[in-house]
Amino acid sequence: MLKDDPLKRVLYVDLATKKFWVEERPELFEENIGGTGVASKLLEEECPVGIDPRDPKNPIILAVGPANGLFPIASKTVAMFQSPHTGNLGESHAGGRSATCLRLAGYGAVVIRGQSDIPVYLVIDRSGVKFRDARALWGLSVSATGRAIREKETGSGLRSILRIGPAGETGVTYSCVVTETYRHFGRLGLGALFGAKKLKAVCLVGRRSLPVTDRKLYRELYDELLKRLRETPALKKYHDLGTAVNVIPLNERGALPTRNLRQTRFEMAEKISGEYFAEHLLSRRLACSHCPMACIHLAALRTPYEDEPYFYKTTFISYDYEPIYANGSMIGVGSAEGILKLLDTIDNLGLDAMSSGVVLAWATEAFEQGLVGEEETLGLRPRFGDVETYLQMLHHIAYQSNEFYAALARGVAYASSRYGGEDFALAFGGNEMPGYHTGYGAHLTHLTGSRHSHLDSGGYSYDQKLSPEEITPEKLAHILFDEEVYRQILSSGVCCFFGRSVYNYETLSRIFKVSGFDFEVEDLKALGRKILRRKYAFKKARGFELTKLKIPRRILETVSPHGKLEEEFLRQGLAIYKSLLESGA
Numbered sequence: 001m002l003k004d005d006p007l008k009r010v011l012y013v014d015l016a017t018k019k020f021w022v023e024e025r026p027e028l029f030e031e032n033i034g035g036t037g038v039a040s041k042l043l044e045e046e047c048p049v050g051i052d053p054r055d056p057k058n059p060i061i062l063a064v065g066p067a068n069g070l071f072p073i074a075s076k077t078v079a080m081f082q083s084p085h086t087g088n089l090g091e092s093h094a095g096g097r098s099a100t101c102l103r104l105a106g107y108g109a110v111v112i113r114g115q116s117d118i119p120v121y122l123v124i125d126r127s128g129v130k131f132r133d134a135r136a137l138w139g140l141s142v143s144a145t146g147r148a149i150r151e152k153e154t155g156s157g158l159r160s161i162l163r164i165g166p167a168g169e170t171g172v173t174y175s176c177v178v179t180e181t182y183r184h185f186g187r188l189g190l191g192a193l194f195g196a197k198k199l200k201a202v203c204l205v206g207r208r209s210l211p212v213t214d215r216k217l218y219r220e221l222y223d224e225l226l227k228r229l230r231e232t233p234a235l236k237k238y239h240d241l242g243t244a245v246n247v248i249p250l251n252e253r254g255a256l257p258t259r260n261l262r263q264t265r266f267e268m269a270e271k272i273s274g275e276y277f278a279e280h281l282l283s284r285r286l287a288c289s290h291c292p293m294a295c296i297h298l299a300a301l302r303t304p305y306e307d308e309p310y311f312y313k314t315t316f317i318s319y320d321y322e323p324i325y326a327n328g329s330m331i332g333v334g335s336a337e338g339i340l341k342l343l344d345t346i347d348n349l350g351l352d353a354m355s356s357g358v359v360l361a362w363a364t365e366a367f368e369q370g371l372v373g374e375e376e377t378l379g380l381r382p383r384f385g386d387v388e389t390y391l392q393m394l395h396h397i398a399y400q401s402n403e404f405y406a407a408l409a410r411g412v413a414y415a416s417s418r419y420g421g422e423d424f425a426l427a428f429g430g431n432e433m434p435g436y437h438t439g440y441g442a443h444l445t446h447l448t449g450s451r452h453s454h455l456d457s458g459g460y461s462y463d464q465k466l467s468p469e470e471i472t473p474e475k476l477a478h479i480l481f482d483e484e485v486y487r488q489i490l491s492s493g494v495c496c497f498f499g500r501s502v503y504n505y506e507t508l509s510r511i512f513k514v515s516g517f518d519f520e521v522e523d524l525k526a527l528g529r530k531i532l533r534r535k536y537a538f539k540k541a542r543g544f545e546l547t548k549l550k551i552p553r554r555i556l557e558t559v560s561p562h563g564k565l566e567e568e569f570l571r572q573g574l575a576i577y578k579s580l581l582e583s584g585a
Contacts, residue, residue: 002211002516007034007066007108010042013122013129015197016056016114020129022107029108033517034065035494036091037531038109039080043089044534046111049541053084053189054171054196056115062202063109065494066515067508068099069210070218072226073499075099075288077185078491084196085173085189085355085411086430088539091451092190095288096180098160099494104206112199121163121201123153126208134200141165141348142178145201155205163201164191165350167398171195172409174355174432175398178347182286182296182318186352187453188431212514221510228502229292238295238498239285243321244274246435251329253464253561255438258329259384260361260424261554264437268334272324276336283316288496295498301340317344322454325435326357331364332384345391349398355411358432359397360390362412362425371420376404413550423553428452429544437555439463439562440471440569445480447549447570448577450535455497457483468562473572481580485528492531536581546578547571 008026013019032038039061046059060081067074077099083090102110106126119134137145142165149161160179167175168191175191176184185191194200212218229235237245250256251269258266270276283300287293299319302312317340327333327342346353364382366372374381378401380389393405400406407415412432416425426433428446434454436442441459449456457480463471486505487497493511495503503511505521512519519527536544556565 002213004211005515006103006106006210007064007515009107011107011110011124011129013110013112014114015112015116015120015199018116018131022128030517032531033489033492033512033519033527034068034108035063035076035078035492036080036488037492037527038065039063039078039091040531040534040538042109042111043080043082044538046113047082047538051082053082053087053090053193056113056197058082058193060112060190060193060197060199061109062098062102063494064099064103065492066512066517067493067495069103069290070212070514071222071290071495071511072229073291073293073503074493074495075291076491076494076496077102078494079177079185079190081190081193082542083188084171084192086452088430088542088544089450089535090188090190090193091535092176092185092187093491093494094162094177094179094183094185095291095496096160096183097289098162098179098183098204100289101158101160101204101206103210104158104208105204106206106208112197115196116198119198119200121149121199121203123203123205125155125205137200138169139166142350143181143348146178146181149201149203153203153205155203155207158207159203159205161201161203164194165348165398167350167409168192168195170398170400170409172351172398172400174352174411175350176352178350182298183288184352187354188451189352191350213516214514218514221514225502225507226292229499232501234501235293235498239293241274241278242295242297242319244277244297244319244324246321247273247324248275250436250438253438254559255436255561256329257325257433257435257437259332260330260365261426261433261437261558262365264558264560266329266334269329271334272328272336272339274321277319281336281340291496293498299336299340301337301344315344317347319343322435323353323357326354327360330357330361330435331390333387333390334385335387338387341387342390342394345394349394351394351398354434355432356394356397358426359408359412359415360393362415362421363393363408365424366416366419366421369421372404376402376419378402378405426552426554428552429549433552436460436463437558437560439468439560440565440573441466441476441480443551443555443565444476444570444573444577447551447574448477448480448546449484450532450539455487457481457487463562471562473569474576477573477576477580481577485525485532488528488531489524492527533581546581547574549574
């Protein structure tokens with residue numbers, strides 16, 4: 001490990017005492033690389049078994065890795081915590097500038113402990129931590145909070161501001177943390193943990209250079225990777241149309257969840273497609289730090305002022321496939337402009353876009369079936385496609401206006417346990433369904449992945465690569481396990497998963513050597529298995545049991561491109577995956 005590399009320094013922050021200190025822990029990074037590896041080890045050390053996620057003992061851990069700040073498309077920061085949403089492992093990744101700023105501030109990881117007596121925000125830089133009074137910011141939207149901190153703090157162009165909105169303050173369990181306005185620590189409720197700790201924001205300011213083992217080798221490797229990334233055909237689509245390019249192909253395959261997965265094709269898919277957004281609403285593209293791709297697509301939404309003809313407010317809103325699915329086809333909204341209105345509200349309230357859409361879809365069907373009425377909805381009559389009603393419901397959820405909305409603020413698994421409708425509550429391990437009904441691979445990923453995310457092992461892609469005849473529970477479980485192992489190393493780097501076709505084990509080994517880490521390919525595979533098993537041990541100690549997971553009934557009722565799915569296939573896949581986790585091989 002290099003002498004001046006921040007990847008040995010852990011910054012500890014105690015919100016209760018308003019104190020901080022730095023510990024030199026080179027062995028932590030030498031053994032775990034960074035990112036997910038380091039964060040999972042720190043979570044194991046810091047988070048006691050048996051606590052409520054909102055207990056002050058539940059830490060917030062931020063970690064970066066050896067690729068951050070040095071190599072292209074290595075832009076992610078890993079956050080790890082006990083999830084307020086599931087009560088289990090919480091892990092979220094965000095792009096933007098946060099990873100570069102954290103490493104350039106001089107730290108490989110940050111551990112935030114305790115609970116403040118008043119709302120605060122933190123400024124973290126090379127000198128340590130400044131505790132700022134945030135009482136005047138409490139209650140502000142995400143955008144207003146960012147603006148206030150930008151105006152007060154120095155470091156423009158060299159900083160990253162992580163902040164929450166009202167939903168995090170009230171404890172919505174799937175509230176998120178927004179960074180750089182257009183990027184998010186989105187899933188599993190990091191925003192609620194910020195809120196419980198009275199932590200409104202964290203401002204990271206980085207001003208330093210990073211050491212490398214061999215400058216000539218570094219330049220050669222950087223140029224090689226940049227060339228490969230630019231010439232990879234699969235990555236071009238992310239620049240041109242973004243992940244929204246998935247809408248039309250998934251719709252044509254009959255894999256686009258529609259109206260709470262009652263259908264898999266949406267008759268208005270073309271009006272919410274990446275092509276439609278690009279042609280009619282796209283205003284600009286942005287890139288995360290050190291990324292040549294610029295996959296962040298911003299739409300310009302023009303809203304007329306009341307009683308002011310020809311005068312418009314223009315709002316720039318980021319969009320991706322998953323937010324479009326969740327707040328488009330999933331709730332029957334066939335207007336790109338309508339989706340943007342929902343996403344703008346979701347962002348400013350500080351909600352996770354995917355969970356929000358799935359919650360609205362469940363609530364709509366529950367209302368249709370008479371499980372809840374206007375007394376619960378406060379006079380609203382939700383129906384698929386009704387944007388204006390959904391906008392009002394989002395505010396009620398964020399502020400938890402009554403018992404029903406407080407239940408919705410805890411997700412569909414909890415709300416359906418209170419009001420019925422569990423057969424159409426689309427949650428996996430407590431986390432709301434991602435936007436893929438492609439077949440067994442997608443749903444086995446949602447069940448087995450340590451975050452219950454489509455990004456854990458990418459099963460939806462194997463559904464599209466393999467024919468139904470090729471897919472067996474054993475083969476699929478092995479494929480997804482190996483993929484999940486690999487992604488532990490990618491996220492310890494910390495590299496964006498969009499670059500996985502370029503950042504294979506061999507390339508990652510070379511990248512890590514530039515920062516003084518000596519891992520051969522087989523070493524990385526062994527470490528990936530170790531990290532994955534550590535995360536499952538954390539979950540198991542808190543009552544998680546892979547083979548006892550509830551499989552949503554609706555995914556078995558609605559035909560996928562691979563036909564009607566059988567529960568027994570998924571149960572076999574879960575059992576085989578569990579044996580791989582516990583084999584020690």
